[in-house]
Structure formats: C-alpha cells, structure tokens
Amino acid sequence: MQGPSSETRENYLRVFIPLCVTNFCLLTAYNNGIYTAYEYGYSHFQNQLFQHRSESNRSQKSLCETNTSSQAYEDEQAVQSVVSRWGLYISLAQGLPLVLSSMMFSSMSDSMGRKPFMFIGAVGIFLKQLLMTLAIVFDWNIYLFVPFTLIEGVCGSWVIELAIAMSVVADITSAGNSRSFNITVLSFVFGIGFSVGTFVSGYIVTLLGYDYSMAASCVVAGIAVVANCSIPESLTTSHRKENKFNFIRNIKDIVNFYAKDDPDSPTSTRLRYVISILAFFFIMMAKLGPFAIEAFYLLDFPYCFTPEKISIFETVKDWTGEIISLLGIKLIQQCMPDELIALIGTASSVAMLILFGIAPSDIYLYIAVAVGCFRMAAIPLLRGIMSKMTPPHKQGVLFGSISVVENICNLTSSVMAGAVYSETVSFYRGTAYLVFGGLMTVAFLLLLVLVRDSRKNQYRDGYKSLQ
Template sequence: MSLAQGIPLLISAGLFSSLSDSKGRKPFVLVSNIGIFLKALLMCVAVRFQWNIYIFVIFSFIDGCCGSWVTQISLAMAMVSDLTNVGKSRSFLIAMVGFMISMGYASGSFVSGFIIHQLGFTWGLAISSMTGLVPMIILYFIEETLHENKRIRFDCNIQAYFKNLIQFYIKDDPLNRTSTKWRYVLSLSAFVCIVLPRLGSFSVEIYYIMDTPFCFKPVVIGMFQTSKTIVSDSVILLGIKVLQNKLNDETIALIGSVSSVVSFIMIGVAPSTSFLIIASVIGAFGLSPLPLIRSIMSKMTPLHKQGTMYAGIAIVENICACVGSVMGSSIYSVTVNVDRGIVFFVFSSFLFLASVLLVFLILSSRQRRNGYEVIQDSVEEDSISNKYINVT
C-alpha cells in the first residue's frame, strides 16, 4: 500500500506544486483533499461490506494520484510564502504551519484509538471521511494567495517542467548573485540527511522501547510518543521565536541538528527509562531544521517559482518517507543481535553530516543579503513557457 501511494506521489506532488505557480494554490489543495476524502470513504465502504483486502491498494493509489499529504504540506508552505515578506517572520510562520500539522497528526492518532475501541473500524473510517470534508468547506472561504499578476504562464511541456524542477540546483539565479545553486544543493542535502534518520527512527523506536530495559506497554508507548511530539513541537516553535532575536535561520538549524546527534547517541546507549526520557528532551529541538531549511530555500526563491521549489522538496520528502522506514527496519534487524543501539548510531552519523552541511551554509550566508533581490520594472525569461513575465 505504501508503494501504491508513494510511486504516483512522486509525479503528482511535484506536478501539482509546480502547476500552482500558474493556476493558483487552491485548486490543487482541493484535489489533494478530495483524494484523502475518497480514500477514507472507500475504505469505510470496503470494511463495512468486507471487500477483498487487496482492493485497499487501489484506494491508496487514488490518494497518491491526487497528491495526498505531500502536496498539502508543500502548498501550505507556498501559501505562507505568498503571504509573507522575506525575513524571520516567514521562518516562524512556516514553523507554525508545521506545528499545526504535527498537532493534527498527533491528535488524530490519539483520538482514533478511542473511536475504534468504542465504535469499531467502520465508524472510525466514517468519521475520518466526514472530517475530510471540513477542510474543503473551509477552503471555499479562503482567498487565493497567489494573485493573477504574480502567476506565470504555463504551457503543457513535460520537458520544461522537469527542467524547471531542477533549475535551482544546476544554475545560478541571474537576478540574485548570492542565491547560488550551491546554497540550494547544501540546503536540500542537509534536509535529506535530517529527514532520512528521523523517518527511519520512527519505524524502529517502538520495537526499541518495547524491549529491555524499557519494556513499555502499548498504552505507555502511545502516551510516550504523543507526549514527545507535543513537547518537541512546542519547544521548536518557542525556540525558533526566541533564538531569532539573536541568530539567523542557518545557525538555529545547526543547533537543532547538533541536538539530534547528541539525542540519538544517548538513546542508543540508554540504560534506563529515565535516561531515555532525558535523551528525548535533549532532542526536542531536533526537528527545527526542517521548517528552517524550507524557509531558507524560500527566501532565495522568487515569488513566481515558490511552488516549483516546494515541488522539489515534496518529491525528495516522499522518497525519504519510502526509503527511511525500510532503511531503519533493515538496519535494526541486522544489528539487533549485536547491539540494539547501533541503528541510532548510524542515524546520528547522517545527522552529523547534516550539521557539517549547515556549517557550510552558515559560511556562505555571511556573503548573502537578507532576502531576494528584485529588479524593479524588469522582466525575465521563464523557461516553463519561454515567454516573458513580469516579476514585480
């Protein structure tokens, strides 16, 4: 089911996010919402009438073709970029969006267990599908964030689509000499080195804390995971807001990455539950680089290419989601008989590499102006349509 959703997501998430630069954000947010709604509704019907379990693969495929959560996250970030000026406020608001998404995920996971226990899977899926209608209703009343005069003209050219998707990483921006391809490459590479171990750890952490010396019961695991998510998201939001008074985004991201390195090493050697909790608290700020890196890349990108830039991040994030869990489970299964903590040491090496990349990003940012340099009353040639568009 993961592959049935993940493979079409590689195309749909990137395509929809890129198209949003020309057609607006709302239509593609709606498409992704419809996919999620249909998946939940069809699964509800399938459970109620006891359809063959393999038909669930089709439901996941439909969700993947509609863009699913990957498109929603990338377009939510693009909408924040549309509404904010280049600066620290954008970084904080992107972190705020991430906070709300994470809170929604944690709340849904927590509440769904009680609903299924009290009412069963059918009602749980029915309530899930009805809940999916809410954002579509809210979306109707939200104004489009990308106005007509800021959009590009798009010709249906697949070659141009892929060219624009990778343009940030192979070609320097002629309008901003400090927004170089190397800064994009460093940012995206650091993003990958953080997302992979983070997603990989989710797939093995449950098995790790169920074993000795922790021996967590299922109820305790749920409470521990939910509490850790809430504390982490709160610390990230508050920490970014406070640290922005003295530090730039790159430095704050480095602090978060280093805290993850320390946390993962401590988890790998944790001899007791109290030590595990301390390690988790130290790593509470560890996911802060993700919204900050998104913000860093957004600030280097002109308004009419925000969707395309976020499309590239969405594709990479989806690949990491598919690879991370498999990688984590594979490493754990191979090394568990030697030392259960080895998997976390491997993950910490990825995070250490991300820290090194962020150091290079900090060094390069010293030569960078704060914000995207816009040339007034000028035009540029856009490679999607090969036509001139106004960028002011």
C-alpha cells in the first residue's frame, strides 16, 4: 500500500482531531444509550406486569426484591425472564444487519472514500437515540426499540466507525511508529468514550430520569454527526481501488485464507491460523455475551444494584481490565512468549466468569473483577500472533476475517446470553456466566495447543504484539 501524500501527512491533525472528537462522542452516546435503554426496559416491564408495585419502581431506587420467599420476589423473576427476551430481540435487530454491513462498508470505503461511511454510521446511532428518546417521553410501545435498533445495525453502528477510523489513520500516517502511536491514541479515545458513557448513564438516570439520560445520548450523538462533517476525506483519489467491491469475492478470500495453504508465507501453517481464530472466537463469545444481560443481572437480587452503582462498577471493571492488561503485556513480554501470556489472560477470564456465576453477594463480584484484571490480554495478542504469520499484502484479508468473526460473536453471544438467562433465571441466575466460562475454557485448551506448537518454531524471534 502506498503511503499518504505529503500534504495529508503534514496536515494530519486536521483529520485526526475531529476524528477523535467524533468517535469519543459516538461511543459515549452509544454506551449511555444502551445502559439507559436496558434499565428503562427493566423498569417498564416491572410496572407493566405488576402495577401494584409501581411505587417502588422509580429510577432513583434499586429495582429488586430481597425477600426470596415473597410473592414480590417471584414477580421479579418473571420480569427478569420477559426483559431478557426483549433484550434478545434488540440484540438480533442490531447484530443480523451488522454482520453484512461490516463486511460491505469497510471494503467499499477503499474505492468510494472513508467519509461517507463514517457519516452513515454516525447518523444511524443518532437516529436510534432520537427515536428512543421520543419513545420514552411519549411512552410508546417498548417493542418499538427493536426496529429503532435495526436502523443502527443497517447503518453499521460503532463497528463500522471503529473499522473505518483505523483505515483513516492508515491513510494519514506513514507506516511505522507514527501510525502505531496514532492508532493507540485512537483506541484510547474509544475506550474513554465507552467508559464515560457507562459511568454517566447511572448518574443521569438517578438524578433526572430515563428520558433525560436518553436525550443526553441523542445530543452527544448529534454533536458527533456535526463533527463528522468537519473531517476531510483522507483517501485521495489516486490511492483508491479501481475495482469496485465484490461481495462474493470478498467472502471467498476470507474463506480461502483459512482453508488453503499460502505459498507466499512458508513459515505459517493453516493449523495455527485455525487454532488462533477459533480461540479468538470463543474468547469474544465469552467477552461480549455477558454485556447483553449484565445490567439485568446486577439490578436483581441478591445484588440489587442501583443504576448509579452499576455505572461505577462497570467503569471500574473496564478500566482495571484495560490498564492492567496493557501494562502487564509490556512487562511480561520480556520473559514469556505471547501465546503463554494469552493463556494466562484466558485463565484470568475463566476465573472471573465462574466467580460471577456463583457469587452469593456483591463482595464476590468485586473479587471476580480483581481476579479477572488480566482478562483483556488475549485479544490483542491473538491478533498479533496471526499478523506475524501473514505477509504484508494479505494483512487486509486477515483483519477483515477477524472483523467478520467479531461481528458474528457480537450477534451470537448476545442471542445466547438472552436465551440462556431468560430460561434459567428462575432457578439459577448465574447459569449464563457459567456457560460463558465453559466457552472460555475451550479457548484456554486451544491456546494450550498453540503454546505447545510455538515451542517447536523459531520464526517468532523479534516479534512484537499488535496493539
């Protein structure tokens, strides 16, 4: 791939700064909206099914019953089952179209430019938040949240924003340390936006209510749309692909990447590719699945978290995982291969999921967060392991295939979480977490095979992980 033009490189801040602002706002709006929608749905179904308890269903209070022998507690389990099914429909509405849009838009941007598809993704998030705000204010049917989310999925949501934003950074920087640094900065901006959205949602809901919280998401998403308009097109006409996007050919390239040997890369093996992508699949399934049910899980007995407490807890959990994993990778790489570090991170994830599943009180949840503080290590390391085995001219196909797997996991894990949780909440609430702990254990076993295989290969000398 040719490097960026000197003009673009000299003025890269004109692109990079509004790019960071746009994505910070979008991730903040998206995550605040998700938590607000789930908490509103929980309260709405509780009031709808058991109107005699409406006095206790204010957003300022915990929405659960602590007396397990009471009728109110049995009512709570019925609410949990209904709301988790509703959440399942929302996950399907986002995930099904997102699998296709994520495969199409990223490749189409190589020939049509980056800006149109970033704009589509931002508008999709804004429209969903706007319609949900109106639904809460005017008390529309709660199931209208499903088609509202469908709009976001068709437009690509945050997945397209992330993929194309990384492409923009590649357009405006030269290959090497400059590009790596700017990708790191952009990734940090995404993480900050995600955490801020999680943190503020509980406070706004507690202080002002669900309508103001969703309206705040709508306003922030609107700011992102405006900021997006100020981002100059980063892909010059001379650097665009002449051939148009071919959906069938793109699918074939992705399948062949794992099905056929590559004569251009004699040091790689199909077995290592397949083991790595399977491990990545199970790790992402176990990582993304709990997100679809965790708000419901924490709101109910025996934890009885308030929306404000959920915000604090989730923020602390995310930040400890990200920071400790990042620092730990840098330190441990001096004495361990990446496969072994990924194995340790996966073991940390298994322990955390099991503790979440069996936790009889909230103190066990805090212990689980501490035990799972290194859980994020495996994901970037697996990307790097596969990238190391891949020649430069096929890096795009590699990361395209990883993106497809990630989107499939986003859809499948959310559906699985909602289905398992809704069917098991009445007799053992932590079953879904134990199921995902089992999936993470499968990834652990696959990484054991990868660790053993890596000891037989010497081509890894000098490898640095892809962050």
